[in-house]
Amino acid sequence: MSIEPVIELEIPARAEYVGLVRLVVSSLASGRRALAEERIDDLKLAVSEACTNAIEAHHDVDADERVLVRCAEADDRLVVSIRDKGPGFDPDSLPEHPPVTDPDRLNFERGLGIPLIRTLVDEVSFDSSSAGTSVRLVMFCEPVSFDDEIDLTLDDLAEPDLG
Amino acid sequence: MELGLDVEEQDGTTVLAVRGEVDVYTAPRLREKLVELVSQGKYKIVVNLEGVDFLDSTGLGVLVGGLKRLRSHDGDLTLVCTQPRILKVFEITGLTKVFAIHDTVEAAVAG
Numbered sequence: 595m596s597i598e599p600v601i602e603l604e605i606p607a608r609a610e611y612v613g614l615v616r617l618v619v620s621s622l623a624s625g626r627r628a629l630a631e632e633r634i635d636d637l638k639l640a641v642s643e644a645c646t647n648a649i650e651a652h653h654d655v656d657a658d659e660r661v662l663v664r665c666a667e668a669d670d671r672l673v674v675s676i677r678d679k680g681p682g683f684d685p686d687s688l689p690e691h692p693p694v695t696d697p698d699r700l701n702f703e704r705g706l707g708i709p710l711i712r713t714l715v716d717e718v719s720f721d722s723s724s725a726g727t728s729v730r731l732v733m734f735c736e737p738v739s740f741d742d743e744i745d746l747t748l749d750d751l752a753e754p755d756l757g
Numbered sequence: 758m759e760l761g762l763d764v765e766e767q768d769g770t771t772v773l774a775v776r777g778e779v780d781v782y783t784a785p786r787l788r789e790k791l792v793e794l795v796s797q798g799k800y801k802i803v804v805n806l807e808g809v810d811f812l813d814s815t816g817l818g819v820l821v822g823g824l825k826r827l828r829s830h831d832g833d834l835t836l837v838c839t840q841p842r843i844l845k846v847f848e849i850t851g852l853t854k855v856f857a858i859h860d861t862v863e864a865a866v867a868g
Binding site: 609610612613616632635638639642643646649650693700704706707709710713714 | 778780781782811813814815817818821822824825828841842845846849850851855
């Protein structure tokens with residue numbers, strides 16, 4: 595199944611632009627009736643986390659570099675990719691937090707973004723090197739059939755009886 | 758993007774009502790407000806999240822930091838939240854076991 599690119603959005607690597615990306619992605623996802631509101635919220639949060647990481651990755655490199663957000667859709671899925679030019683990281687060797695019942699848990703204010711992303715979207719992949727990181731988020735949609743779309747009887751379509 | 762932060766006192770407890778979106782851009786303002794309250798000797802704080810439309814891990818981190826700061830003063834930070842979309846973020850991260858989360862400000866203040 596081919597996936598059509600829909601939108602490419604290039605933002606400065608600055609915190610104030612994450613809200614704009616959320617707005618664009620949630621507007622696009624809202625256009626797909628097959629993606630429930632709760633799942634749009636999940637995607638919005640995952641995109642926000644990935645953009646936050648991308649912007650923070652640029653702190654250590656050139657602040658003029660930009661973050662590229664690319665949204666694409668097919669009948670059965672919505673794909674959002676977020677690409678930065680930061681120094682890269684290994685998504686499989688992130689430090690683990692102590693259990694929430696451990697008082698030391700309060701010493702960890704960061705590091706929740708990637709576990710959240712993994713939980714919220716249907717598929718996620720990270721492609722990271724010293725030249726940058728690309729995060730690909732996938733949400734599957736229920737295809738909308740014509741049967742689902744229109745459920746009217748002839749009575750619904752008849753002229754109202756004005757008596 | 759505006760972040761509303763309104764403070765009021767109720768029965769010896771400081772209630773901080775947050776409105777808007779809490780993310781990497783706005784969370785520093787929430788952190789500053791919590792630090793300011795603690796520096797004023799407000800050690801019992803209720804953060805009302807009912808007016809929050811969006812909260813990500815940056816916001817969670819600020820709340821965790823606030824709780825840690827208050828506990829170091831034998832104080833506490835509790836939350837008011839009934840919105841499923843916001844509660845979900847606490848549930849996924851297990852932070853529902855770290856924070857006392859109430860349905861109303863009155864219950865949180867009494868808590």
